[in-house]
Amino acid sequence: MPKTRGNFWSEYEVTVDSNGKEKYTCKTCSGTWSKNASCLKEHIEKCKDINVETETSQPQGTKRKRQQTFDEYKFAFTSKDQIILESLLIRAFTQRLSTPKPLFFKATAFKEERHTSENIALGLETTMKDADINKFGAIITDNAPNMKAAWKILNQKYPKKIFLGCWAHGIHLWMKDIISIEWIKEIIEKAKKLSIYFHNHQVILAALRRLQKEKYGKKIVLILPCDT
Structure with a gap:
């Protein structure tokens, strides 16, 4: 059967x-x-x-409690989808928040005025007011003594503002001090002579470029240093 x-x-x-x-x-x-x-x-x-358990857990005729806050909301995403979404949101937020854009506002030329700290402070203050003094928190200049003296004058009027020297200018000054050391000057002079020698001998320069390409996969140009 x-x-x-x-x-x-x-x-x-x-x-x-x-x-x-x-x-x-x-x-x-x-x-x-x-x-x-x-x-x-x-x-x-x-x-x-x-x-059956799912159906009986919510008896008929009863109303679910309405969502009160956003925190109570449950995303119907997989963990992978949520990671992708969070990554996109964070990237958009940081790009909007922390991406500064350069803006040329004004250039002022000193004519008959001397570059004293008082005149510099007056010129900076005028530009600060024209640009709306509440829209920025720091003023950056070079590290000259008259500029530093102008900082002190303005800092008395605007104690909440930050006055800074240019880091690029500071690094430039450090490098000038470093290359003035005697043993570093000797190395630089030897490097100059070596670079001039290769540039004045075409056959040797061609051999150098061939060896560079074999070892590094590219040519490395020898450049003479110059004062800036």
């Missing part, structure tokens, strides 16, 4: 894949399974129990 099919078979939709094998898709959870009676029966029993 042939076996009768259990009632659980009606809970699945049967399809055939490209390899000719039957696939059973659960009508409750849309999960796909291969043909295995015990596994299919066990799954549908668990799936039905879960579905």
Whole structure:
């Protein structure tokens, strides 16, 4: 006598894949399974129990509490989607917040006035007021003594403003002090002579470039230093 099919078979939709094998898709959870009676029966029993528990957890006739705050909102994203979204939001926020843009506002030429600290302070203050003094927090100049004296004058009127020397100018001054050291001057002179020698001898320069390309994959140009 042939076996009768259990009632659980009606809970699945049967399809055939490209390899000719039957696939059973659960009508409750849309999960796909291969043909295995015990596994299919066990799954549908668990799936039905879960579905019944979900339905009875919210009795009919009751209203869910309305969301009150944004923090209560649950994103229906995967963790990967959330990471991508957060990365895009952070990038957009930081670009908007911390990307300064240069702006040329004004240039003032001293004519008959001397470059005294008082005149410099007056010129800086005029420009600060024209640009709206509340729109910036720092003023940067070079490191000349008359500029530093102008800082002190303005700092008394505007104690909340920051006055700074130019770091590029400071580094330039440091380098001038460094290359004035005797043993460094000797190295620089030797480097100059070496560079001049290669530039004055075409055959040797060609051999140098060939060796550079073999070792480094590119040519390295020898440049003579110059005062700035």
